[in-house]
Amino acid sequence: MGRKTIGRIERWTISLKPEIDQLLEKVAKERGLNKTDLVESIIIEWAYNHGYNKIIHFNFRDNSITVWDYLLNETVDLHYDSVKKTLICSRCRTTYCGHVSAAIKIPEVRQKLKKGQIVVEDL
Numbered sequence: 001m002g003r004k005t006i007g008r009i010e011r012w013t014i015s016l017k018p019e020i021d022q023l024l025e026k027v028a029k030e031r032g033l034n035k036t037d038l039v040e041s042i043i044i045e046w047a048y049n050h051g052y053n054k055i056i057h058f059n060f061r062d063n064s065i066t067v068w069d070y071l072l073n074e075t076v077d078l079h080y081d082s083v084k085k086t087l088i089c090s091r092c093r094t095t096y097c098g099h100v101s102a103a104i105k106i107p108e109v110r111q112k113l114k115k116g117q118i119v120v121e122d123l
């Protein structure tokens with residue numbers, strides 16, 4: 001289930017209360033991610049929301065937006081679900097993550113939001 005890692009990675013061990021571990025396990029299972037990918041997604045979301053990550057490049061296509069994630073050093077695809085009118089992040093497998101929240105700050109995406117062509121889930 002985990003993705004192939006390109007480049008150098010840092011490994012470290014953390015200690016969590018069982019309740020937190022179980023919560024991560026539950027959410028990871030719901031999203032179809034492993035816990036490492038979920039934790040990375042959570043950290044990326046935090047980074048975007050606190051100015052530690054930025055979108056320096058994006059491509060806007062009919063049904064997807066490809067963003068360059070500066071921290072991950074890779075592209076991330078956000079697919080537009082025309083039925084639900086939501087953006088789904090292919091990496092985080094959710095409609096709300098750092099990539100989606102960063103994408104909705106892009107003027108072209110904001111316009112679609114204003115017109116109701118895209119609906120973004122609130123937390």
Ligand SMILES: [Zn+2]
Nearest residue numbers: 089092097099
């Ligand atoms: Zn994401």
